[in-house]
Amino acid sequence: MTSSSEEHVRLAAGDVELTVTPANGCRISSLRVGGAELLRQGERYGCFPMVPWCGRIENGRFLNGATWHRMPLNSPPHAIHGTGRDTAWRTAVADKAEAVFTYDLAEPWPYPGKVTQTVQLAEDSLTLQLGVETYGDSFPAQAGWHPWFNRTLGGADVTLDFTAAWQEERGEDHLPTGRRIPPMPGPWDDCFGMPDGVDVTLTWPERLELKVASRAEWVVVYDEQEAAVCVEPQSGPPNGLNTAPRLVTPIDPLEIAATFTWRRL
Structure with missing residues (x-):
């Protein structure tokens, strides 16, 4: 069954349980498969x-037409990961295994x-x-997800297993330099290009295989932390509001989807 409160929305399917916390940036705060978080x-x-x-976003600044805008520098000297994660979202629909959430920019x-x-x-x-x-x-925008998968299960x-067409060369400022290079071995805090769509497989031997897939062409892989690894499908590269702007217009909204598929080993 589904249970909802002001703080949490819980979904379930078989022995899979998921919790969304709308007030904390609409993040999925828990995903348990067979009891394993x-x-x-x-x-x-x-x-x-x-x-x-x-x-x-480089130095927190982006240009739309002739107008410069500045976002708060929450990762100095840059602005990082959008404002949605710091926003309380509204629950529009909460069913047994599906929920919809919204917020106004x-x-x-x-x-x-x-x-x-x-x-x-x-x-x-x-x-x-x-x-x-x-x-x-109209304004430039991006969207994607930042999952923190437990390194150990x-x-x-x-x-991690994936084949990218290229890697965005990362400068000392942690932003892409604009050069595309052959994919390098990890550890990574890097953006990769996958023109045929994101396709990354995480395997916890003898436990679980999980595939992250999206029709989006960009993925950031971050595995420099001991506790977790991140596989982030997104609609454009870091600093893309400046380097590869995708305009949201009244007749052309930005839409992106991603699927996590798993099988027990």
């Missing part, structure tokens, strides 16, 4: 939507609009969707 616990972790941008983001996240749970998969609409002026350490 897949996500790092803590108010900053879980799996949160990155919106209306992903990763870092507001300061410090300079343009009015609406963001919608849909969460659909099955016994072997989780499907996430994000949509960004404008209430008026039942004593088994995760391995």
